[in-house]
Amino acid sequence: MLKFYNKVIIIIKKDNLYDDDASESGSGWISWFCDLEGHEFFIEVDEDYIRDNFNLHGLKERIQYFNEAMQMILSADNPDSEDLNDQNFLEIYQSAMDLYGLIHARFIISPRGLAMMKEKYMLGSFGYCPRVLCERQNILPIGVSEELSTSRVKVYCPRCQDVYIPRQKQLDIDGAYFGTSFPHIFLKVLKINLKHLIQTYTELIPQGPPKFIPKIYGFKIFGMRGSKYELKFDFKGQPVNEEEIRNVLKKDKKSNKRDEEEKMNI
Ligand SMILES: [Zn+2]
Numbered sequence: 641m642l643k644f645y646n647k648v649i650i651i652i653k654k655d656n657l658y659d660d661d662a663s664e665s666g667s668g669w670i671s672w673f674c675d676l677e678g679h680e681f682f683i684e685v686d687e688d689y690i691r692d693n694f695n696l697h698g699l700k701e702r703i704q705y706f707n708e709a710m711q712m713i714l715s716a717d718n719p720d721s722e723d724l725n726d727q728n729f730l731e732i733y734q735s736a737m738d739l740y741g742l743i744h745a746r747f748i749i750s751p752r753g754l755a756m757m758k759e760k761y762m763l764g765s766f767g768y769c770p771r772v773l774c775e776r777q778n779i780l781p782i783g784v785s786e787e788l789s790t791s792r793v794k795v796y797c798p799r800c801q802d803v804y805i806p807r808q809k810q811l812d813i814d815g816a817y818f819g820t821s822f823p824h825i826f827l828k829v830l831k832i833n834l835k836h837l838i839q840t841y842t843e844l845i846p847q848g849p850p851k852f853i854p855k856i857y858g859f860k861i862f863g864m865r866g867s868k869y870e871l872k873f874d875f876k877g878q879p880v881n882e883e884e885i886r887n888v889l890k891k892d893k894k895s896n897k898r899d900e901e902e903k904m905n906i
Pocket residue numbers: 769770771774777797798799800801802
């Protein structure tokens with residue numbers, strides 16, 4: 641199994657570095673964790689959801705320090721600088737991160753989690769598709785494996801339906817914290833919720849992958865994709881409008897010849 645991180649890296653955002661109020665009393669481990677640099681894809685899982693044993697089914701066997709990790713996640717205090725230099729703390733932090741991540745992967749496909757992720761998606765918090773033809777289509781996080789420490793989080797474009805490596809720096813997040821099915825469940829639920837608002841749905845998720853139209857100096861090319869006389873094929877792969885295109889070319893040749901003759905007469 642590929643282990644892609646050798647040590648725990650915790651980067652506190654510059655804005656929060658000297659915020660004494662936030663580090664002393666704290667708003668709790670969950671919001672502290674989600675506010676770390678590189679953790680922009682995460683949403684804050686409700687404590688009630690984490691405390692519900694049903695949502696934790698099968699996780700105990702997968703997490704090394706399960707009880708300590710759970711205690712850390714539900715802690716009302718933010719870790720201080722002393723904690724961050726303590727090796728024991730960092731070991732449990734790794735387990736807490738994995739546990740929170742696996743709960744997160746379940747939470748984001750729950751009705752409340754989907755609604756929270758929709759807000760982030762609409763704000764473009766996950767970034768946009770690098771493909772030019774997708775015209776900065778908002779994208780969604782996706783994991784390529786449900787297993788921990790297999791691969792980092794990737795992003796999925798609903799328009800070209802492709803998976804990319806995120807552009808964001810510092811994004812050293814396990815793909816298992818988002819799961820492999822999140823974008824598909826998200827888009828399916830969004831479609832059901834918005835089916836009476838077709839306009840809104842197509843705005844959020846454009847239909848079909850965009851086609852590339854070749855151009856020279858901004859002009860479409862005769863007989864090529866996107867032009868008025870684009871060569872079309874039937875299901876057997878045979879051209880269906882070849883004759884029509886030939887006739888256009890013949891006509892063009894004739895009119896060119898006539899023009900030349902007229903010029904000669906002048
Ligand atoms: Zn795309």
